[in-house]
Amino acid sequence: MKFLTQALAAMAILSSFSAATSTSESARDVGLRLMAGKTSGEFLVLGADGVLRLYAPDGATVVDAAPLDPDQIEEVAGRGRAIPEVRAVMPDFSGVDGRRVSQEQLFDQAPGFAAAMSERGPDSLTTAVSPLTRRQDCGNVICRTIATCKSNGCVFCFFFVPGIGACV
DSSP, X not given: OHHHHHHHHHHHHHHHHHHHHOOSSOHHHHHHXXXXXXXXXXXXXXXXXXXXXXXXXXXXXXXXXXEOOHHHHHHHHTTTOSOTTEEEEOSOOTTOOGGGSOHHHHTSXXXXXXXXXXXXXXXXXXXXXXXXXXXXXXXXXXXSSHHHHHHTTOSOEEEEETTEEEEO
């Protein structure tokens, strides 16, 4: 009986650990969920704290927010912006985990975003990714077919071994 109790306790601890460290929702799905009820002019910003925020057109009000885990942050920031609707991405995401942000801080301005907005204004935020930048980011996308690369804006899949390659 004692063994069964210990085994169940260990399983509960391991399952809670895996739930806290992995996510079944991609960053793109999170972005689409936030954008589902958006009105004209609202835009997404990934803050340096790892929180994806939906801003009102004036850039002063946070309408909705979602904390991202490190894998989701990498999906948005590291691989050519998996969410095309993101209008500004703050730099330096090393060691960032948006899940550590408190509920109260979720709806605060993204760190450093207010200064950028006051300098440039909301209309200066870019939505287009330069083709040159996109090509530089293509090397981070693992592909099995050319369709994967084309959907990420890359030209073709360079295969290292049969069935595994990198987008170029």
